[in-house]
Amino acid sequence: MATDAYLLDNRAAEAELRFAALGAVFDEVTLRHVDALGPAPGWRCWAVGAGGPSIPDALAARVAPGGLVVATDLDTRWLAGRAGGDVEVVQQDVARDDPPGAGFDLVHARLVLSHVVAREEALTRMVSALRPGGWLLVEDYDVLLLQWPSPDEDGPEQRLADTVKGEFRALLREHGADPRFGRRLPRLMRAAGLVDVQADAYFAVALPTVAALDQANARQIRDEIVQRGHLSAEDVDAYIALVADGRLDLTTPPLVSAWGRRPPED
C-alpha cells in the first residue's frame, strides 16, 4: 500500500538498536567526511533526522568551545536527555517545517532524505539554512548501485537473505523511498546552488557490525514483510537467526556521501 509515512518509525524499540548499529557501521565514514570540511570551535551545525545521539555528540565535540549542534528529527525520543549545553534537540519535519535556525556552518543528514517523499524541497530547505560558504553533507544509500544485496549469493541461506532484503526494499519503495537517491545527490546539490560539489561511496561487503542493523530492521518490519505474502514469519525468523549466527556475509548498500558549499558571496 503506497504511503509517505516513514517505514522505520522511531516509536519501535528496535530504533534505538538501529541507531547504535548505524553508528557502528557508518560513523567512521561520516566523521571522515566531516573532518575533511574543517570543523572548528564556534561552528553552528544542524544534524537533520539525527535519530540517535552519536553524530550530534561527535559534532558537538568538534565545534566546542562556543559551537552549537541543533539535532532535529520527526521523532526525537532517542535524542531526549542527551541535550547538553552545546546540543539542542528540536522536533522538526524536514519535509514541511522551517529550518531550526539560519546561518549554519554545516548541515548534515545521513539516511534521511531517501525516506522523505518531498526530498528535493527538503534539500532546498537545508541549503537555505547555510551561511555563505557553509557546507552541506548529505549521505544516503543508493541500493541499485550494487547489483545484488548479497554479492556472493552462494546457497539457500544467502538466497533467503536476498529475498528478505528484496521485500524490505519493496516496502521502502511503497513508503515513497527513492532507491537511486545516492547517485542523484551531486546533481541536486549543484541545482540547489552549491559549489565545490563532490561525492564518494562506501559499503560493507562482509562485516559483523552489520548484524545488529539487519536484525533491528528485520524485527521491526517482520509483520509488514509477512503481509506482502511472499515470505512467512518463520522465513523472516530464520533469516534473523542466520544473521545472529554469523553465517552470512553481511553487506550494506552503497552509502553515497555528497558535499558542497554555498558560494561564499551570494
Ligand SMILES: C[S@@+](CC[C@H](N)C(=O)[O-])C[C@H]1O[C@@H](n2cnc3c(N)ncnc32)[C@H](O)[C@@H]1O
Ligand atoms: C534510518 S534513520 C537514520 C538516523 C541517523 N541519521 C543515522 O544515520 O544514524 C532515519 C531518521 O530520519 C528521521 N526522519 C524520517 N523522515 C523525516 C522527516 N521528514 N523529517 C525529519 N526526520 C525524519 C527518522 O525519524 C529517523 O530518525
